[in-house]
Amino acid sequence: MSIQKFDAKNLTMLRTELETAIAAVCSKHGIEAPTLGRIGYTDTSFNTSKLVFQTKSKILEVLNAEPTDLIGKRFKSNGRIFTIKSDNGDNTFIGTTQHGKGFKLRLDQICSMIQL
Numbered sequence: 001m002s003i004q005k006f007d008a009k010n011l012t013m014l015r016t017e018l019e020t021a022i023a024a025v026c027s028k029h030g031i032e033a034p035t036l037g038r039i040g041y042t043d044t045s046f047n048t049s050k051l052v053f054q055t056k057s058k059i060l061e062v063l064n065a066e067p068t069d070l071i072g073k074r075f076k077s078n079g080r081i082f083t084i085k086s087d088n089g090d091n092t093f094i095g096t097t098q099h100g101k102g103f104k105l106r107l108d109q110i111c112s113m114i115q116l
Contacts, residue, residue, distance in 0.1 A: 005043045005044070006041045006042065006043060006044070006045070006046050007041075011039055011041060011046060014046075015036055015039065018036060019033070019035060019036060022034070026053070031053055032053065032091060032106075032107060032108060033091070034050070034051055034052055034053060034106070034108070035106065036048040036049075036050075036051060037049035037050035037051065038050075052108065067087055067091065067093075067107065068087055070084045070087070070093060070110065071084050071085065071086065071087060071093075072084065073115065074115070075095070075110055075113035075114060075115055076113060076114045077109075077112070077113040077114070080097045080098065081097065081098045082095035082096065082097055082103065082105065082110075082113065083095060083096055084105070084110070085102075088104070091106065091107045092104050092105065092106050092107075093105050093106075093107075093110065095110075
């Protein structure tokens with residue numbers, strides 16, 4: 001399929017394909033697979049808000065933990081306190097705020113938070 005004009009529908013499909021392709025390359029080289037973040041677009045172009053690559057060991061070194069060790073730990077970011085509830089097995093975690101709202105968090109996001 002050739003894209004003639006970017007729109008929300010084809011960018012949703014394209015996002016999935018790009019993130020899958022990026023994840024495959026990252027897995028091959030042992031680095032964290034980022035998400036594309038927010039996508040802005042016009043009819044003829046699109047951009048992403050964030051695309052940062054990090055080594056897995058760097059993230060875990062900063063956290064001084066294995067991914068499964070994070071379950072039950074608390075982190076603070078932007079006035080919210082997150083408790084890590086579960087490991088999704090793909091270097092993402094479910095964290096809940098002090099108000100009970102759930103979020104899917106990547107390791108790099110957790111790494112940038114303040115551990116309590």
